Amino acid sequence: MTALLSEETRARDEIARIGASIFSRGLTFGSTGNISVRLSDGSLLMTPTNACLGELEPARLSRFTAEGVHVDGDKPTKEAFLHRCMYCARADAGAVVHLHSTHSVAVSILADVDPADVLPPLTAYYVMRVGTLPLVRYFPPGDARLAEAVGEEAGRHHAVLLANHGPVVAGKTLREAQYAVEELEETARLFLMLDGRRVRPLTADQVAELRRR
Numbered sequence: 001m002t003a004l005l006s007e008e009t010r011a012r013d014e015i016a017r018i019g020a021s022i023f024s025r026g027l028t029f030g031s032t033g034n035i036s037v038r039l040s041d042g043s044l045l046m047t048p049t050n051a052c053l054g055e056l057e058p059a060r061l062s063r064f065t066a067e068g069v070h071v072d073g074d075k076p077t078k079e080a081f082l083h084r085c086m087y088c089a090r091a092d093a094g095a096v097v098h099l100h101s102t103h104s105v106a107v108s109i110l111a112d113v114d115p116a117d118v119l120p121p122l123t124a125y126y127v128m129r130v131g132t133l134p135l136v137r138y139f140p141p142g143d144a145r146l147a148e149a150v151g152e153e154a155g156r157h158h159a160v161l162l163a164n165h166g167p168v169v170a171g172k173t174l175r176e177a178q179y180a181v182e183e184l185e186e187t188a189r190l191f192l193m194l195d196g197r198r199v200r201p202l203t204a205d206q207v208a209e210l211r212r213r
């Protein structure tokens with residue numbers, strides 16, 4: 001019990017710290033975005049709805065039992081079901097981060113991207129931390145159909161891009177999810193910067209070599 005309590009306390013503090021870091025660097029705005037962590041007993045901590053990621057209070061985070069019952073904290077994010085769909089499909093996921101990071105959102109609005117894999121393999125770190133990125137078709141924020149559509153991709157992909165909305169990324173740890181969503185955002189930025197230029201993405205062999213590691 002003591003070990004579990006300290007695990008929970010640490011997770012609450014980490015959510016607030018990483019939320020503040022994300023917000024202070026302009027990676028999401030206003031009250032957009034949400035973060036969750038799965039504890040070792042299967043219970044979930046989530047950011048409350050309409051909370052600013054820059055000002056999270058560890059004690060007010062929403063907590064769900066492993067069975068999905070909201071037991072304490074403020075009213076949870078409207079994307080709670082979406083986060084749960086990610087965890088259901090990915091047994092190894094320990095955290096999920098959803099942001100409205102500007103360049104990723106911009107790419108989610110482009111008409112001519114490949115919905116099976118939105119961004120090209122521009123850099124090794126993108127391939128290592130994100131890999132492939134399917135576009136999930138548009139549904140309103142918080143809609144059960146959006147969560148279901150994410151759930152359909154989540155078994156094969158830890159990162160997805162919600163059309164006209166933003167990225168959702170799972171990781172084994174919150175750090176891992178944070179680093180992956182930041183890599184996605186920077187790659188989206190590079191992709192937009194390079195628009196109209198001739199580019200030399202990694203070759204299929206180079207991508208395959210990174211995946212074997």
Ligand SMILES: O=C(CO)COP(=O)(O)O
Pocket residue numbers: 031032033034047048049050051076077078079098100141142
């Ligand atoms: O990004 C958001 C919805 O997609 C923010 O919603 P919440 O404030 O309910 O977490």
Ligand SMILES: [Zn+2]
Pocket residue numbers: 032033098099100141165166
């Ligand atoms: Zn959102």
